Amino acid sequence: DAGVTQSPTHLIKTRGQHVTLRCSPISGHKSVSWYQQVLGQGPQFIFQYYEKEERGRGNFPDRFSARQFPNYSSELNVNALLLGDSALYLCASSWNDRYTGELFFGEGSRLTVL
Amino acid sequence: AQSVTQPDIHITVSEGASLELRCNYSYGATPYLFWYVQSPGQGLQLLLKYFSGDTLVQGIKGFEAEFKRSQSSFNLRKPSVHWSDAAEYFCAVGEKNTGFQKLVFGTGTRLLVSP
Numbered sequence: 001d002a003g004v005t006q007s008p009t010h011l012i013k014t015r016g017q018h019v020t021l022r023c024s025p026i027s028g029h030k031s032v033s034w035y036q037q038v039l040g041q042g043p044q045f046i047f048q049y050y051e052k053e054e055r056g057r058g059n060f061p062d063r064f065s066a067r068q069f070p071n072y073s074s075e076l077n078v079n080a081l082l083l084g085d086s087a088l089y090l091c092a093s094s095w096n097d098r099y100t101g102e103l104f105f106g107e108g109s110r111l112t113v114l
Numbered sequence: 115a116q117s118v119t120q121p122d123i124h125i126t127v128s129e130g131a132s133l134e135l136r137c138n139y140s141y142g143a144t145p146y147l148f149w150y151v152q153s154p155g156q157g158l159q160l161l162l163k164y165f166s167g168d169t170l171v172q173g174i175k176g177f178e179a180e181f182k183r184s185q186s187s188f189n190l191r192k193p194s195v196h197w198s199d200a201a202e203y204f205c206a207v208g209e210k211n212t213g214f215q216k217l218v219f220g221t222g223t224r225l226l227v228s229p
Binding site (some may be wrong): 004102103 | 156
């Protein structure tokens with residue numbers, strides 16, 4: 001069975017540009033969460049979407065947005081990129097939006113902002 | 115706001131020796147507690163979790179963790195380390211009563227296994 005898949009795996013952008021990261025959850029999973037992992041730090045929660053609705057948002061500026069599609073895949077968008085946005089962006093899926101549903105993480109999209 | 119502290123950035127253990135990774139949390143009540151492992155180029159994998167009940171939790175790959183309320187700790191242990199256990203380990207807490215899943219992670223401990 002396919003796990004959580006993310007694309008692209010690596011990308012390089014310049015300051016001020018926009019980026020879109022994509023995530024396909026495990027089949028049957030209706031929840032997608034996004035985390036940012038800066039080098040040397042633990043992952044930090046950005047968003048959770050469940051059944052196409054935003055269920056929670058972390059302490060990130062409005063430059064960060066996301067959406068979930070009817071097939072439960074998700075996109076994370078970041079506008080006006082800053083050097084500090086360079087990080088590994090992790091997507092995780094779960095069958096529900098509660099802690100009883102285990103989070104399964106993808107391998108991430110590594111974003112470098114120059 | 116809740117937080118998680120993993121005081122050891124790096125730990126080196128000989129293969130076959132025992133392992134204990136420390137985790138302390140700050141939270142107003144007993145949170146949900148998790149340990150994840152991240153191997154190079156891989157996503158995070160859940161090792162074990164604690165919600166309630168027995169304070170000694172068994173996980174995958176021979177790992178266990180013990181919740182100690184009085185010390186606000188959730189240390190991870192393994193009796194005999196294998197070379198394949200070399201990875202980064204993250205402790206995390208889950209905020210209750212938010213209506214959604216939000217994990218707060220520590221900064222991680224990198225485990226090196228020497229022959």
